Amino acid sequence: MQKIYASTQALRFRWINAQCFEFVMPNGKTLLTDPYFDDPDRFQAGKGMSLMDFSVEDIEAADYVFVNHTHGDHIKNLQQVYDRFHPIVICHSAVAMEIARTHDIALTSIYPVDFNGKYYFDGFMLQTYHGTHHASGATYGALGGRENELDAMGSIFNVNFILHTPEGMRIAFVGGNDDGMTERFREIRPNLLIRNKMGSSRDFERVAERFADIFVRSNTQLLIPMHCETWVNERPDFLNEVIGDMNRIMEEKHLIGRVSLLERTRWYGLNLTITEL
Numbered sequence: 001m002q003k004i005y006a007s008t009q010a011l012r013f014r015w016i017n018a019q020c021f022e023f024v025m026p027n028g029k030t031l032l033t034d035p036y037f038d039d040p041d042r043f044q045a046g047k048g049m050s051l052m053d054f055s056v057e058d059i060e061a062a063d064y065v066f067v068n069h070t071h072g073d074h075i076k077n078l079q080q081v082y083d084r085f086h087p088i089v090i091c092h093s094a095v096a097m098e099i100a101r102t103h104d105i106a107l108t109s110i111y112p113v114d115f116n117g118k119y120y121f122d123g124f125m126l127q128t129y130h131g132t133h134h135a136s137g138a139t140y141g142a143l144g145g146r147e148n149e150l151d152a153m154g155s156i157f158n159v160n161f162i163l164h165t166p167e168g169m170r171i172a173f174v175g176g177n178d179d180g181m182t183e184r185f186r187e188i189r190p191n192l193l194i195r196n197k198m199g200s201s202r203d204f205e206r207v208a209e210r211f212a213d214i215f216v217r218s219n220t221q222l223l224i225p226m227h228c229e230t231w232v233n234e235r236p237d238f239l240n241e242v243i244g245d246m247n248r249i250m251e252e253k254h255l256i257g258r259v260s261l262l263e264r265t266r267w268y269g270l271n272l273t274i275t276e277l
């Protein structure tokens with residue numbers, strides 16, 4: 001076993017499901033993203049986006065909730081999380097009013113943000129970026145119009161972010177299309193990139209290569225795929241192959257970046273460590 005000489009923890013975190021992560025900052029404040037973990041109408045053991053035996057009672061804390069976009073598989077459990085923890089709900093200003101209309105959330109707990117902003121919270125800072133959704137073809141009318149406005153807006157835009165910790169760790173959180181994020185990473189150089197797949201869960205074309213391509217161009221040290229729970233449930237061998245291929249591509253290019261799949265609901269630490277060689 002490698003001897004650790006010194007180690008410092010930037011934060012604790014875990015992937016829960018879809019784009020739902022729980023980040024615990026060094027000061028103990030917790031940021032929860034895209035709450036979607038409990039959906040009895042859709043969840044079937046080992047199928048699709050299902051995560052079984054996990055409910056809002058299993059969330060440790062939520063001082064802040066961040067909404068990347070407003071599709072059901074990103075906000076379905078928002079009300080439950082709000083009822084239990086009364087967090088500040090950080091969302092794009094264009095969806096703030098519709099979240100207020102469709103949820104029972106104190107208006108002063110809704111925290112609208114815009115693209116290209118810096119937002120300072122207790123224990124972390126978020127930099128926000130414009131993002132778009134993977135193409136779906138859905139129209140406003142087909143989604144049911146006014147009654148499903150959040151669903152419609154979810155297809156129109158995403159909000160990506162870089163989370164900055166007080167110690168200078170940079171964690172990028174990107175859903176949907178690239179929208180210039182890889183280009184921005186040249187300057188921002190995130191330590192950790194948490195990235196949705198490059199396409200839908202039914203898109204199996206050159207997955208490792210496309211994923212590796214952004215990773216290679218990002219100068220990022222670590223990458224964690226997210227929103228790949230359908231593959232975790234239904235095609236674990238394919239997903240492990242993708243991860244293995246990506247690490248092989250990085251090694252062949254003599255790049256230090258490495259990718260790993262997290263086990264859903266399990267806690268991890270993001271550390272800076274000095275070890276014996």
Ligand SMILES: [Fe+2]
Binds near residue numbers: 069133
């Ligand atoms: Fe979506």
